Amino acid sequence: MSKINLQTLGFTDKFAEEAASYGSFPVGRVAAQFKDLYRVVTEAGEVLAGVAGKLRFNAATPAAFPAVGDFVLLDRSDNTTGQAVIQQVLTRTSVFVRKAAGTASTEQVVASNIDTVFICMSLNSDFNLRRLERYLAIAWSSGALPVVVLTKADLCADVAAKVSEAESVAIGTEILVTSSLAEDGHDQILPYLHCGSTAAFIGSSGVGKSTLINRLAGTAFATSGLRNDDKGRHTTTRRELIVLAGGGVVIDTPGMRELGLETADLAKGFADIDELAQQCRFRDCTHTHETGCAVQQAIQNGSLAADRLASYQKLQKELSYAGLDARQLEMTKLNTMFKDVGGMKNARRFLHNKDKRRR
Template identity: 60%
Template sequence: MNTIDMENIGLGRELLAGASAVYPELFVGRIVSQSRDLYTAAAEKGELTAEVSGKFRFEAGALSDFPAVGDFVLLDRNEDSSGNGIIHSVLPRKSAFIRRAAGTSNDEQVVAANIDTVFLCMSLNNDFNLRRMERYLGVAWNSRAVPVIVLTKADLCADLARRLSEIGTVACGTEVLVTSSLTENGWTSVRKYLGRGKTVAFIGSSGVGKSTMINRLLGWNALATKGLRNDDKGRHSTTRRELIALPEGGVVIDTPGMRELGIESADFSKTFADIDELAGQCRYHDCTHTREPGCAVQEAIAGGELSPERLANYLKLKKEAKYEGLNSRQIESEKISAMFAEVGGIKNARKFAKEKNRKRYGY
């Protein structure tokens, strides 16, 4: 029988003790992968196939209530015996990556849970994009995991100092690691975040080297790898999320491309901390940072302290988050409401137009 060291794969003693005290008849497992309505869970006496109970399914109020890769769950067994194991509950998550579920509903789906550190991977060749990294950071901070920026393919970068200076303008205190898969020590800087009981995740555009780095950490080619196309857009290699144990302790969660994570789950307060700090110095508390007098943000741009591109992306992402998950009719309604906000809303605008026409045409 292949037993599993549950503490090594992230199960803390406090969480275990709390679960055992309330549900002594159940066992704690961790979700390794998911295929439709079936899950693979790692438990003390091995991996097993499991499904949620009928009661769980009936009481689940949202898609995000269902188990996700990385979740700790309560099972009716801790070994692979006859039939599927039954999942009765999902234990509290300390972090979670969330995306909008497919379809027209506004339901949210957990992509991965209970991650300690998330490596935000971006290649140092033509894939390098500061605006995309701002998006990544917003999603990462919202998850409650600790983000670390990992710049890959340093061997393809002609001016590393310039790139590091540029990334420094958006990092806002986040550590930046430079890696290359061509040398033995070119990727070991990530090791200090790994170890017994720790869970890490690699996210970023397809083709930037996530799978290559995970294979190096594993010591064998467990994951298929594909490079960037000639247009520097990634070829997809990872097609599903899964939790993988590392030989030196801890686990890694590999995910498909970051593009599937919507901006609705972003935290801009840390991603754009510099802009928020400047905004607090504006003359008007509701300043839009576009054309108002006494705008500290625009003054910072004029003084070269802030790039106009960073402000433009900040405003764009805020707007995107506002409209995320709405259908076309709802988006149009929101835009119209924003357009007429200065005159007290669309009703007042219609009243104003009627009054104007009455005076003009005498009716």
């Protein structure tokens, strides 16, 4: 890679001011992450770098380690005298975080310092409103602007109907429709990409993220098309930052089979329910059985789908469990089960007194 101006990668005055406070370390942006190494883009080119022992020791959680999109301080700007070492991660302006698969409380940084999150969903069997709600709730909390991209329009018999369904849950979010068959199928994305901007492409496997990025970058990354069973697939195996020749940066991500909530903005992701909740008779309304519940009234008159409320309540419950260890998680669930009798502590007292009466 030839020399590059870090400003074209999104390195702002705010980042420069923070970097200067640590001294005269070379600056780079993390482009890819391997098992124990990172590929970092610097003004002098690309370097492979490990993590300094001090940074590793001070990292309270896995999310504190460098991630794709991070601006970092290095001990050197090339590998001519050995492998570089990342000394510091500069403060993130935005971060898309999910709960790591198979764990109770470990968070995983998908991408950082992003301006736009393109939530990609194909208009075939992948189309799922409940999954879209989940992506949107996390994207709104990231600090970046979410944009829904409905891909593979050529495989959908009624695009307008699908767009209408997506609009019913993507409140306040722009929805773009693309086709992999059209040469200009990515044109609607171009206004979001300019010199210094960063966009991340998020979505399930096979929805066409890499195909869109191929068009944007003008180069061919490893992709594969639809199988005969209409299930898409591609070969993106790790998060990767790609510098576009026309300006801007995009981050490609592997397909996510599981997207656990670690943080989410339900007020923005479910702005319609949040607005209705302000009209409920009781401030602590659970939107289940209370009198004067504006949310339940909206369901009864058909202006709000019952499935959307159920999805909201499911994500709300999942979010309340985020960050808890196994013991805390179990206790929280038990308190929820026995909330009508004042929680688990009162339930134990009730059962104890009941047992005494039996004697």
